[in-house]
Amino acid sequence: MKKQNLVVVGGGSTYTIGMIMSLVAEKEQFPLRTITFYDTNADRQEKIAKATEIILREKYPELEGFYYTTDKEEALTNADFVFVQIRTGGLAMREKDEQIPLRHEAVGQETCGPGGMAYGLRSIGDMIDLVNDIRHYSPDAWILNYTNPAAIVAEALRREFPDDQKLLNICDMPAAIMVSYAGILGKDVFDLVPEYFGLNHFGWFTKILDKDGKDHTDTIKRAITEDGFIPEDAEIANDPSWIKTFKQVEQMVTDFPEYLPNTYLQYYLYPSQMVEKEDENNTRARQVINGREKRVHTLADQIIADNSTENVELEVDIHGRYMIRVAASMAYNNGDIFIVMVENNGTIANLPDDAMVEVPSLITNRGPKPLAVGHISTFYKGLIEGQLAYEKLVVDAYYENSYEKALQALTLNRTVVDAPRARKILDDMIDANKEYWPKLHANKKAVTV
Numbered sequence: 306m307k308k309q310n311l312v313v314v315g316g317g318s319t320y321t322i323g324m325i326m327s328l329v330a331e332k333e334q335f336p337l338r339t340i341t342f343y344d345t346n347a348d349r350q351e352k353i354a355k356a357t358e359i360i361l362r363e364k365y366p367e368l369e370g371f372y373y374t375t376d377k378e379e380a381l382t383n384a385d386f387v388f389v390q391i392r393t394g395g396l397a398m399r400e401k402d403e404q405i406p407l408r409h410e411a412v413g414q415e416t417c418g419p420g421g422m423a424y425g426l427r428s429i430g431d432m433i434d435l436v437n438d439i440r441h442y443s444p445d446a447w448i449l450n451y452t453n454p455a456a457i458v459a460e461a462l463r464r465e466f467p468d469d470q471k472l473l474n475i476c477d478m479p480a481a482i483m484v485s486y487a488g489i490l491g492k493d494v495f496d497l498v499p500e501y502f503g504l505n506h507f508g509w510f511t512k513i514l515d516k517d518g519k520d521h522t523d524t525i526k527r528a529i530t531e532d533g534f535i536p537e538d539a540e541i542a543n544d545p546s547w548i549k550t551f552k553q554v555e556q557m558v559t560d561f562p563e564y565l566p567n568t569y570l571q572y573y574l575y576p577s578q579m580v581e582k583e584d585e586n587n588t589r590a591r592q593v594i595n596g597r598e599k600r601v602h603t604l605a606d607q608i609i610a611d612n613s614t615e616n617v618e619l620e621v622d623i624h625g626r627y628m629i630r631v632a633a634s635m636a637y638n639n640g641d642i643f644i645v646m647v648e649n650n651g652t653i654a655n656l657p658d659d660a661m662v663e664v665p666s667l668i669t670n671r672g673p674k675p676l677a678v679g680h681i682s683t684f685y686k687g688l689i690e691g692q693l694a695y696e697k698l699v700v701d702a703y704y705e706n707s708y709e710k711a712l713q714a715l716t717l718n719r720t721v722v723d724a725p726r727a728r729k730i731l732d733d734m735i736d737a738n739k740e741y742w743p744k745l746h747a748n749k750k751a752v753t754v
């Protein structure tokens with residue numbers, strides 16, 4: 306097996322150490338020659354990199370080199386794979402994305418509704434620059450992007466790089482949900498075969514099969530409604546916010562039992578409930594700053610102080626394993642089936658060709674080959690079309706510097722609906738994102754009646 310040169314863009318991410326542990330666990334499936342971190346924030350990356358150096362020395366001695374840098378050329382030259390995990394504006398801006406809508410009684414979430422729009426308008430420019438840079442220095446590298454909001458980023462990259470066959474957008478949420486299904490069934494997550502359709506953070510499992518073709522869907526539905534549903538992946542199993550999110554799946558399956566929902570649908574199907582349970586002073590960003598970020602930095606400090614991993618517990622999670630299994634299937638033409646984002650082109654027969662949909666695909670060394678879904682029925686089609694229009698309008702707003710398109714996007718979104726409220730949220734978001742957003746051309750002010 307050819308050994309790969311991997312670059313991780315956003316080396317300072319809170320997910321990096323988990324990714325490194327997954328690379329160690331998956332070294333047979335995805336052997337590496339070198340790992341290089343690239344980040345624009347030298348200090349943030351250095352702490353994670355210094356800890357990584359020690360982890361790799363102990364657990365990946367056969368690796369030929371580990372490097373970290375803030376120099377694009379040095380990082381991106383000779384890459385076989387580039388994993389992209391950046392967060393434009395950092396967790397500080399995530400907090401604003403979540404707080405601003407809540408002040409107007411709308412859902413405050415990083416990828417859904419107004420928060421997703423704000424994060425998207427910040428991320429698009431950096432993502433386009435990055436893909437251009439990667440293509441300049443490593444024209445043939447595979448790019449696996451999981452930078453959020455993945456749906457909006459994927460739509461912008463589809464428009465900007467229509468012929469790029471080696472750029473794949475991906476999300477771990479379906480796989481994380483499948484870890485809990487696997488727990489119910491007493492199976493390994495990679496032994497389950499999903500049937501699924503939708504948009505990123507906006508989809509449904511229609512069936513869960515095993516590799517022998519046995520259908521386990523009804524068993525899972527029954528278990529969820531009768532015994533409850535809990536997160537089982539190590540990263541989220543003990544997190545109160547994720548526990549609540551998985552609990553909400555019980556409600557969704559009870560109300561809409563036809564298919565098994567992505568957890569993110571809670572924000573679109575129960576927006577009032579979602580607003581009620583939020584505390585503006587302790588939104589998810591604050592919990593992550595005080596939780597995962599602190600935990601990862603403390604862990605890195607301990608490893609560096611001990612010059613060893615002997616006093617820390619390092620875990621492998623589905624996030625890293627999933628990305629790596631997808632990468633391995635592209636590198637070695639495994640033809641495994643994974644849920645990824647692709648341009649629709651008839652996969653979901655009654656949705657537009659140019660929608661970026663999330664569906665199971667055969668992953669090969671020529672890219673993802675989506676498996677046909679066929680026609681979807683009215684409820685799902687209606688929900689998806691509204692969300693798709695919102696996503697496209699956000700990207701239109703970016704390219705056209707259009708206040709009006711941004712206002713249309715928010716008004717259309719199920720988490721906002723009301724036009725005056727959409728305008729208030731948009732104006733507050735413009736103010737908060739001055740440093741990051743393209744300038745949106747002014748529109749008529751709200752008319753007082």
Ligand SMILES: NC(=O)c1ccc[n+]([C@@H]2O[C@H](COP(=O)([O-])OP(=O)(O)OC[C@H]3O[C@@H](n4cnc5c(N)ncnc54)[C@H](O)[C@@H]3O)[C@@H](O)[C@H]2O)c1
Pocket residue numbers: 314315316317318319320343344345346349350389390391392393394395396431451452453454455475476477478624
């Ligand atoms: N798609 C998914 O399912 C999925 C799952 C997990 C995380 N994510 C995404 O991964 C990203 C990282 O998340 P995090 O919470 O660890 O954030 P983080 O802020 O801890 O990490 C992001 C890192 O990227 C760096 N960065 C920012 N802009 C950059 C640029 N232009 N070039 C290079 N580096 C840059 C930052 O300095 C930081 O070190 C986010 O976009 C998050 O939404 C996606």
Ligand SMILES: O=P(O)(O)OC[C@H]1O[C@H](O[C@H]2[C@H](O)[C@@H](O)[C@@H](O)O[C@@H]2CO)[C@H](O)[C@@H](O)[C@@H]1O
Pocket residue numbers: 453476477478481538540541589593622623624
């Ligand atoms: O609120 P956060 O920062 O905890 O999570 C936001 C991300 O949530 C999903 O990713 C999960 C993932 O599904 C799970 O396997 C595990 O690795 O935790 C992640 C979050 O902690 C979602 O798919 C991502 O897009 C979000 O960034």
Ligand SMILES: [Mn+2]
Pocket residue numbers: 455475476477478506
């Ligand atoms: Mn995701």
